[in-house]
Structures are given as C-alpha cells and as structure tokens.
Amino acid sequence: MLIHPKARYKPYESSSGGWGSAKSVMEILWREQALIKAPVALLKQNKPGGFACVSCAWAKPGKPHHLEFCENGAKATAWELTSLKTSPAFFQRHTVSELLQWPDYDLEQHGRLTHPLRYDRASDKYLETTWEEAYRDIGTQLRAMEPERVVFYASGRASLETSFMYQLFARAYGNNNLPDSSNMCHESTSVGLQESIGVPVGTVTLADFELTDCIFFFGQNVGSNSPRMLHPLQEARKRDVPIITFNPLRERGLERFVNPQSPAEMLGPESTVISTQYHQVAIGGDSAAVMGIAKALFEMDKAALIRGEPAVIDQGFIAEHTEGFNEFATAARSCEWNVLEARAGLSRSAMEAAATVYARSERTMFVYGMGLTQHRHGVENVQMLVNLLLLRGNIGKPGAGICPVRGHSNVQGQRTVGITEDPKKVPVDKIEALFGFHVPEKKGLCTVDACEGILDGSVHAFIGLGGNFLRAVPDTSRMEPAWQNLQLNVQIATKLNRTHLVTAEQNWLLPCLGRIEIDRQNGKAQAYSTEDSTGCIHGWWGNSEPVSEHLRSETAIIAGLALATLSGIERIDWEAWRGNYAQIRSAIGEVYPEIFHDMETRMWEPGGFHRPLPAAERNWKTPSERAQFIVPKSLNENTDVNPGPERRDVLQLMTLRSNDQFNTTIYGYEDRFRGISGTRNVVFMNRNDVVRLGFIAGDWVMLTTAVELEVIREVGPMQIVAYDIPEGCSAGYYPECNPLVPLWHHAERSKVPAAKSVPITLRKTQPRAEDLERAVPDKDQIQ
Ligand SMILES: Nc1nc2c(c(=O)[nH]1)N[C@H]1C(S)=C(S)[C@@H](COP(=O)(O)OP(=O)(O)OC[C@H]3O[C@@H](n4cnc5c(=O)[nH]c(N)nc54)[C@H](O)[C@@H]3O)O[C@H]1N2
Ligand SMILES: Nc1nc2c(c(=O)[nH]1)N[C@H]1C(S)=C(S)[C@@H](COP(=O)(O)OP(=O)(O)OC[C@H]3O[C@@H](n4cnc5c(=O)[nH]c(N)nc54)[C@H](O)[C@@H]3O)O[C@H]1N2
Ligand SMILES: [Mo]
Numbered sequence: 001m002l003i004h005p006k007a008r009y010k011p012y013e014s015s016s017g018g019w020g021s022a023k024s025v026m027e028i029l030w031r032e033q034a035l036i037k038a039p040v041a042l043l044k045q046n047k048p049g050g051f052a053c054v055s056c057a058w059a060k061p062g063k064p065h066h067l068e069f070c071e072n073g074a075k076a077t078a079w080e081l082t083s084l085k086t087s088p089a090f091f092q093r094h095t096v097s098e099l100l101q102w103p104d105y106d107l108e109q110h111g112r113l114t115h116p117l118r119y120d121r122a123s124d125k126y127l128e129t130t131w132e133e134a135y136r137d138i139g140t141q142l143r144a145m146e147p148e149r150v151v152f153y154a155s156g157r158a159s160l161e162t163s164f165m166y167q168l169f170a171r172a173y174g175n176n177n178l179p180d181s182s183n184m185c186h187e188s189t190s191v192g193l194q195e196s197i198g199v200p201v202g203t204v205t206l207a208d209f210e211l212t213d214c215i216f217f218f219g220q221n222v223g224s225n226s227p228r229m230l231h232p233l234q235e236a237r238k239r240d241v242p243i244i245t246f247n248p249l250r251e252r253g254l255e256r257f258v259n260p261q262s263p264a265e266m267l268g269p270e271s272t273v274i275s276t277q278y279h280q281v282a283i284g285g286d287s288a289a290v291m292g293i294a295k296a297l298f299e300m301d302k303a304a305l306i307r308g309e310p311a312v313i314d315q316g317f318i319a320e321h322t323e324g325f326n327e328f329a330t331a332a333r334s335c336e337w338n339v340l341e342a343r344a345g346l347s348r349s350a351m352e353a354a355a356t357v358y359a360r361s362e363r364t365m366f367v368y369g370m371g372l373t374q375h376r377h378g379v380e381n382v383q384m385l386v387n388l389l390l391l392r393g394n395i396g397k398p399g400a401g402i403c404p405v406r407g408h409s410n411v412q413g414q415r416t417v418g419i420t421e422d423p424k425k426v427p428v429d430k431i432e433a434l435f436g437f438h439v440p441e442k443k444g445l446c447t448v449d450a451c452e453g454i455l456d457g458s459v460h461a462f463i464g465l466g467g468n469f470l471r472a473v474p475d476t477s478r479m480e481p482a483w484q485n486l487q488l489n490v491q492i493a494t495k496l497n498r499t500h501l502v503t504a505e506q507n508w509l510l511p512c513l514g515r516i517e518i519d520r521q522n523g524k525a526q527a528y529s530t531e532d533s534t535g536c537i538h539g540w541w542g543n544s545e546p547v548s549e550h551l552r553s554e555t556a557i558i559a560g561l562a563l564a565t566l567s568g569i570e571r572i573d574w575e576a577w578r579g580n581y582a583q584i585r586s587a588i589g590e591v592y593p594e595i596f597h598d599m600e601t602r603m604w605e606p607g608g609f610h611r612p613l614p615a616a617e618r619n620w621k622t623p624s625e626r627a628q629f630i631v632p633k634s635l636n637e638n639t640d641v642n643p644g645p646e647r648r649d650v651l652q653l654m655t656l657r658s659n660d661q662f663n664t665t666i667y668g669y670e671d672r673f674r675g676i677s678g679t680r681n682v683v684f685m686n687r688n689d690v691v692r693l694g695f696i697a698g699d700w701v702m703l704t705t706a707v708e709l710e711v712i713r714e715v716g717p718m719q720i721v722a723y724d725i726p727e728g729c730s731a732g733y734y735p736e737c738n739p740l741v742p743l744w745h746h747a748e749r750s751k752v753p754a755a756k757s758v759p760i761t762l763r764k765t766q767p768r769a770e771d772l773e774r775a776v777p778d779k780d781q782i783q
Helices: 018-031 037-043 071-080 088-093 104-109 131-143 160-173 187-197 206-211 227-238 263-267 286-307 315-321 325-334 337-344 348-360 378-391 411-416 428-435 447-456 476-483 554-565 574-579 581-591 687-692 769-774
Strands: 117-120 125-128 150-154 214-218 243-246 256-258 277-279 364-368 401-404 461-465 488-493 506-511 527-531 536-541 651-656 682-686 700-705 714-723 729-733 758-764
Touching: 018 071, 037 071, 071 227, 088 125, 117 131, 131 488, 131 506, 131 554, 150 160, 150 447, 160 411, 160 428, 160 461, 160 527, 160 554, 160 581, 187 378, 187 401, 206 227, 214 348, 227 243, 227 256, 243 348, 277 348, 286 325, 286 337, 286 348, 286 378, 315 378, 337 348, 364 378, 378 401, 411 527, 428 581, 447 476, 461 554, 488 554, 527 581, 554 574, 574 581, 682 687, 687 714, 714 729
Parallel strands: 150 461, 214 243, 214 364, 243 277, 364 401, 461 488, 488 506, 651 729, 682 714
Antiparallel strands: 117 125, 117 506, 527 536, 651 758, 682 729, 700 714, 700 758
8 A cells, every 4th residue: 555645735836747747757657667668658659550548538649749648648558557466366365345445546556457357245355257257147137137227337438449339239238328427527518519509529629729819728627637738738828829717726737837848948947828817717607707708898899899990799700600699699798797706706807808818819719628517507608608709700710619628538439439328319220220229219327317226226237338437426425325236237447446346236347458458359459449539530559468368358348248148139240340340440430421431541640530520610500500609597606506695604615636646546646736745635725714714724624515414425534725716615636525516416408417516514623543644734824
C-alpha cells in the first residue's frame, strides 16, 4: 500500500505543464515499474501506426508533435503497461471482504488482472477459472433470465469494433439496455445539440483552432483533463486570440501554460497566459451569464444601429438559417440585470466585457465540459451556448462552432456505432435485414434507469464492458447494498476496482487486453479504430506485448459470451469476426455507410477521416430544417433541490477530478495545480463561508446532502481548505463525494447526474486516527 506523504495545502504558483508535469510523469513511470516499456510506447502514442491514447478523447492531429502526449496521457499509459500484477495468488492472500476496505488507489495500483476469475462465496475469494467455464456458465445463466432484466453497460473506452459487437449482442439477446458512461457525461450535449442544430456532437475540428479569432471556455478543466488541447490554445494565444473563461475555480491550466515539450519554454521564464478574461461564475450560473452576454449584445446592437455602425446581431444569418429568434430576443431583452447578476454571480460589467470581445470577433468557438452538462439544466446550458453562437452566425463557418470536450477516448464513437438505450437512434431496418434478428422496440435503460432498476430489484444481471459503475454512479451508499441482490455480475476489466468487490450472487471477472497491447488473432496482429471529440475516426495498433498470456481481447470476450448465450438464429459469424476485425469494420460500413464506407483504407488517413457533420455545412437536420433558438425554461439551476434563500447554511457542492486521477482510477494523491498534496479528503470553500459558518480552515467536517433528509447521504471527515471559489460554492473530489448526489437529481431529459450542483451542509467532526497522522494544514490556512 501507498505510504501517504503528509497532507499539505500550498497554493500553486507555477504554470500548468512545465517541470511539474515532467516530474509527475517520471514519478508514475517509476512507481508502475514501467520505465522500460512505457517510454517506447509513448513515442507511438497518438501517432500513425501507433495507438490511441487511452486517456481522453481530444483530437489527434494529422501531423503529430514529436511526442504527442500529455502528462495525464503518459500516466494512463504507464498505468496500463505496468509490470505489477494482480494474479490469482493475490486473491489467494486476500478475501473480498478484506479488499472492500482498500481505497480505490490501492486496488488498481496493485497491477493488471492476469487470469479469468470466479467468485467463491464459501472462501470469500476470487478463484482462477478457465475461459471455457466462464463463457459456459455465464451463457447458461443469461439464457435462463428474462432479457429485460439484464444490463449491458459500457465505459467509453472500447473500440468501434468492440462496441458495435457489444450492442448487437445485447439486441440479439433481447434488450436495448445499453447504458454507458456518456449517460453520466455528455448526454446533455447529445440531447441539446440534436434539438438545436440537428447533430448530437460538436462541429469544431482541429483546423478550426488555427482559424478562430475568439474562444470561450465553459466548465472544462483543460490542464488536467485534456492537456493536449493546451497546444492549440497556446498557438491561438500566440496569434493574440482572446480566450474568455467561465469557471467558479481559477484552474491553473486555464491561466498559464508552459509547454513541457519545448526546451526553450521549459528553461525560460516565459509562460503563455491562456485566459484573457477569467469569470468566476457561480456554480450553475452559466445560463444566466450567457443570457447576460446576449442581453448586452442586443443593447450594443441597438446602439450601433443608432450610430449608423455595423450591426452586432447577424440578421442575415438568423433570417436564412434559424427559427425562434424573436422569442429568444424577447426573453433576453426582458431579463433584469440584477437578476442575471445574482444568478450568474457576476457583475453586469463582467458580462458586458465578454460581450464586447465576442462582438468584435468574426469566428468564435465555444468549448465546454462537465461544468455545463452535469446540472439539472445541463441540456439547456448547452442550448444557451448555441443561442449565443447563432446570434452572430458562429456555426457552420471555418474557425467557429461548438466544441464539447468528450471524456473517454471512444465515448463518442460508441454512440456512433449503436451503444444507446434508444433503438430509434440506430438503423434498426439495416440491422434486422443484415443480421436476421428482431431488434426489440422497447426503449432500454440508461444509467439512471439501470440504477433505479438495481434499487427496486427489477434488474437481475449486470455486464460491464470496462468501467467502475458502482463508484461512478450517484447515491453510492444506497447503490452498494442493492447491488448485492443482483444474481449475476460480469466485469470485463483491466484492473481490480470496487464494482468487482461488491458481490452479487455470481461474479465473474474477465481480464482483457489493454489498448496498448498487441492483439493477435489467428496469429495476426489486429488493428482497431476510435472516434475522437472532433468526429475524426482513426485506425490504431497496439504495440506492447500483453502482460499475461491468459488475457483475451474485449472483442474475443464478447464473441465468446455471445456464442455461449445466443440461440444462433442471428446471422452473425462471431467466430469470423473474432478472428479478423476487418470483417467487423466491413459490417459497420454496411450498417452505417454514410459514415464508415471504405473504412478499411480511410481510417489510416493522417488525422483520421471526418464523419459527415451536416450542421458544420449549415445543413440543419432538425424538424424545421433550421437551427433552433431555444429559450431556457429557467435560469435558476437546481429547481429540484433549491433550499431557498433563507437556508444560508447550505452550500452548492461540485464534485471534481484532481490532476492525479482518471475518473475512478486514482493515480495518486497530488492535485498539483490546486496545491493539494497527500490527500483527497478535502472540501474547498470560500474563506468568508468558512468563517461565517463558524469554522476555521483545517477543521474536519462531515458533508451532508441538504435535501430529502430522511435519506442519510453523508461523507467525511473532510478537511476544510479555504480557496478562491465564489461564496456559497464548494468543491470536493469525485468519486469520494458520490454518496451525496441523489439519484433523482439529474439533468432533465438527458438524465446526466447533476454532480456539479449538490446542496450540502457541514458539521464539525473529529478526524480519524489515520487522517490525523497525515493532516497538516498550512499555517497560512488558519485565520
Ligand atoms: N486526466 C484526466 N483526464 C480526463 C478525465 C480524468 O478523470 N482525468 N476524465 C475524462 C472524462 S470521462 C471526462 S467527461 C472529462 C472531464 O473533464 P472536465 O469537463 O474538465 O470535468 P471535471 O473535472 O469534472 O471539471 C469540470 C470543470 O468545471 C468547473 N465547473 C463546475 N461547475 C461549474 C459550473 O456550474 N459552471 C462552470 N462554468 N464551470 C463549472 C470545475 O471547476 C472544473 O474546472 O475529462 C476526461 N479526461
Ligand atoms: N460525482 C461525480 N460522478 C461522476 C462524474 C463526476 O464528475 N462527478 N463524472 C462522470 C463521468 S463524466 C464518467 S465518464 C463516469 C466514468 O465512469 P466509468 O467509465 O464507469 O469509470 P472509469 O473510472 O473510467 O473506469 C475505470 C475502470 O475501467 C477499467 N478499464 C480501464 N481500461 C480498460 C480497458 O481498456 N478495457 C476494459 N474492459 N476495462 C478497462 C479498469 O478496470 C478501471 O478500474 O463517471 C461519472 N461519475
Ligand atoms: Mo466522462
């Protein structure tokens, strides 16, 4: 186990990137004992002929940098190529009950899973099994179940080939129960953009970054979560492109950047200022802020017309391409500045400053992440961005558009090839004609629905294609006991995590190859493909020897399960597909010819091939065939959990990633840019709130959800860190804070858990012995 360094809080003074980044990479290579394999692999990361980074979904350029990876991509590679192993001998030494006490970090840090395992209740241990036994027994059990009671979850990593097979497996088995991590992430984007501009994905590509003259950034922590994007941002800044950021926290990566791959920058004093305006919007205040900017634009437009100057609002574009403008204009004009100021937590001048720069630019793009989507009004937040872009014709021209920054490296691609609970979003006719089985009409379960089904006992079995479902979902303290009533828990995974340890009646742990490993089928190395955040589809090869000869590829595992489960009436040659992935790609091309025709050659184009994006050509696939202005129902976040103005003890909590984690995978206890070291048990608060609520920085507190008090939702002890965050707002780490998020508190329509706006109260408590040993609040923390 990790010996925790002393916990420490010290504000970070340097830029993002830079020497801190280089040091952090070396540390993890050392710890994972991956110093030999990983550096060789890193040279091939995100390169033609190499492999797609297993970390984020950011675009891969056609002409890559010498080292096309970032600090966190390097950590992800080291994490996967580790020499450490979690073998059957490990499970002989530790019971599952014992492992349940281990923190997430320790579980994964122990290394890669090496053998297929079956849980044995008598000894409370995972025991080695064979692939034949696993397929046979799981198949027998699935055949005996009602298909509607089985869930097929996918975390967003698996390749297009694997994902395509997986959704066919679920549908041929008899359901559309295909929740995926996107249900907790950018589903608000898929719903919002589809309605507004007729595509479920962003319209921006890397080429647009070279042409843009203004970038707005909402609720995305680029320095930690998509650091490779700092390169195009830095380039844009060198061209003097303004970058206007909206984020409650002052995130280091959005402030200054030193390119760790540039010797001149590493040795010199210069760093690039990233954000030219930084607006610390209140949590959930973005729609109000954007409405304020729109209102300012209307006022500027009116003034310009009176002075005989060029218009600010692009009436020509609006008349030709949009619908709903008048309603939106009326709504924006009728908003009161004082209401907008209160909701956004920003001054009118701040909103006007942003509007002024926006009005000056010709080609603006809006970039955003979880700070917008994971709210009660996540869908409307996304649509508000579109409204503002449409006012100046900023969709469908070079250098402009909307850019959701996706999470998992193939999460967007999984949707493209059919991983969705909604059969209306897949070409049912083609699937039925080609594969000879009936696709169930009934809508399946998304993530929140699946959780409800687990809680009410209607879901009986769970298959996980990667991920750590039980840690990632909301309301984890309620979910874990209910999970134990499942009859079957099958997890295809690379490393051990908590979802494998909270046991159902029957549990199987099926270890798979990672993306960086060579996947040989019938003696031949297989290529595979993924789609990045900008809709580009790339082919890849793994290039490291697998850590264990007992691993199977995800594709082979799904074929094995399908062969053991399905009746055989479907015309899918699982054996042939498993032996040659080109055949899967050819089937994908037949089901989705507009996107994937000639994929076998096109996926090797430098930078990948771009999927058709009608909105980027101003071809609007909406019912009205126009881009839609959509007036939000409310500018008030959290209409479902609003504690009321009299509850001054309630803070809004956002749950965030540190710089040392990939989702529930914890690489370490350093959140360098936020100055946190050695711990994750902290809550960030405004200094005035700390004092006003009767605490001092460094105090230990329990956090409790401030609604539905009959259900106890509590985490802690957490240590208070006084931080530069707006009053009334607070922040803690995901997944530690997930028990605080009520399952029903999710975005309307997209059902993305509202993990960024949880009302909480704090209660002073005593630290545990192990907390005390580590906790040393900095002196400057104590008022
Ligand atoms: N290294 C690393 N990379 C990752 C991941 C990882 O865990 N580690 N995860 C991957 C995945 S799956 C995803 S989805 C992405 C997530 O990447 P992000 O979208 O950056 O997600 P978060 O870390 O949750 O942080 C969201 C940001 O939103 C801000 N924020 C919170 N609430 C609000 C709000 O109401 N308004 C505004 N304007 N801002 C707000 C927070 O301060 C924070 O800076 O990254 C992907 N890449
Ligand atoms: N409170 C709160 N909750 C959140 C969020 C938040 O911001 N706040 N963010 C949400 C978001 S955006 C997301 S995307 C979800 C993430 O939810 P998930 O995708 O379910 O979780 P991960 O942590 O990415 O999954 C990690 C596990 O994946 C397995 N794994 C890694 N690589 C591979 C592989 O190549 N193949 C296979 N088969 N398995 C692999 C490993 O066993 C590892 O333990 O969490 C969501 N939950
Ligand atoms: Mo995500």
